[in-house]
Amino acid sequence: MRLGLFLVSPRWPGRTDGEALAETVRLAQLADRLGLDDVWLAEHHFVSYGVCPSAVTLAGHLLAATTRVGVGTAVSVLPVTHPVALAEQAAMLDQLAPGRFVLGVGRGGPWRELVVQGGGTERFARGFGEELDALLGAWRGATVAGPGPVLPFPEVAVVPRPATPGGPPVRAAATSDGTVDLAADRDLPLLLGMHADDAERAGMVRRWSDRTGHAGAHVGVGIAHVADTRAEAQRAVRDALPGWLGPGLAGHVRADGAPRTLRDPVAYTDLLCRLHPVGTADDLAERLGETVAATGLEHLALMVQTTGDPARTTATVEALAELRGRTSVP
Numbered sequence: 332m333r334l335g336l337f338l339v340s341p342r343w344p345g346r347t348d349g350e351a352l353a354e355t356v357r358l359a360q361l362a363d364r365l366g367l368d369d370v371w372l373a374e375h376h377f378v379s380y381g382v383c384p385s386a387v388t389l390a391g392h393l394l395a396a397t398t399r400v401g402v403g404t405a406v407s408v409l410p411v412t413h414p415v416a417l418a419e420q421a422a423m424l425d426q427l428a429p430g431r432f433v434l435g436v437g438r439g440g441p442w443r444e445l446v447v448q449g450g451g452t453e454r455f456a457r458g459f460g461e462e463l464d465a466l467l468g469a470w471r472g473a474t475v476a477g478p479g480p481v482l483p484f485p486e487v488a489v490v491p492r493p494a495t496p497g498g499p500p501v502r503a504a505a506t507s508d509g510t511v512d513l514a515a516d517r518d519l520p521l522l523l524g525m526h527a528d529d530a531e532r533a534g535m536v537r538r539w540s541d542r543t544g545h546a547g548a549h550v551g552v553g554i555a556h557v558a559d560t561r562a563e564a565q566r567a568v569r570d571a572l573p574g575w576l577g578p579g580l581a582g583h584v585r586a587d588g589a590p591r592t593l594r595d596p597v598a599y600t601d602l603l604c605r606l607h608p609v610g611t612a613d614d615l616a617e618r619l620g621e622t623v624a625a626t627g628l629e630h631l632a633l634m635v636q637t638t639g640d641p642a643r644t645t646a647t648v649e650a651l652a653e654l655r656g657r658t659s660v661p
Contacts, residue, residue, distance in 0.1 A: 335632040343575050343639040346639075363399060365649065368400070380576075391424055409459065410462070418475075436462075437503065437522070443586050451586075459510065463513065463519070474489075475487060523551045550631070554609065555635055556568050568603075572638070
């Protein structure tokens, strides 16, 4: 099993943006020292849910601040950047830290960044396949062009070239069968989110394998929190997490101005506690083993900032590292 951290850079109530980012750096360096496999960086815009608006920028900082741990984006949002610009940045990181950077990409949500700094709602709705082709094409040929219809652009040469032949590894976030198919058709392994249960994730993995004819190096995202008893761990997360989720999730505004139904932060916290390892260290090992057995996933990235308490977060990272030390890498 490969184990990593999912770092959202949450701004907990009463904290500053600088404190949120500094905690992300601290946890990445802790993962580096303790032998975890990687850290994955979330990207959000205009909300306190996460204060990292450029996962690839933060990845560059963390690659310089660590020595061995892998660094991935989960995800860089394609409709709010140009895929060739993202390919340039990823190629540069691949040159500076060969073999350590993974580019996770996704469509994101139908939020106002689409019209403020992105390609608009049309590109969000219909452009993901073109964006993936432009991104991959920027590394796989001497030049790349966008024939359209959603994302036309003239032929250009991408500089620098990546150090890894064909470019750094790419993972595609998927929450629907359509996106699974787009990823599978390009042989891109999946990033599977924390809201999906094991059965749903297993179905996406099977669909991807049926379409490609082979297994893939997919990554599943979840949460984790460790305490002396299961009741203590569950209580700590249920007491704290809604206080961050509530204002963070409420900050999302639809690009089309339409009203939206807000996810209930208490109910969402309860769901996450049921789906993911929140309990003792033994509970952690058992629950992760169940997920691996049910889904076929052998690579998990866990959000450990579930209470806003750095000491509790550190204890959870240490428990994950101990578990990682008892398992072999496939």
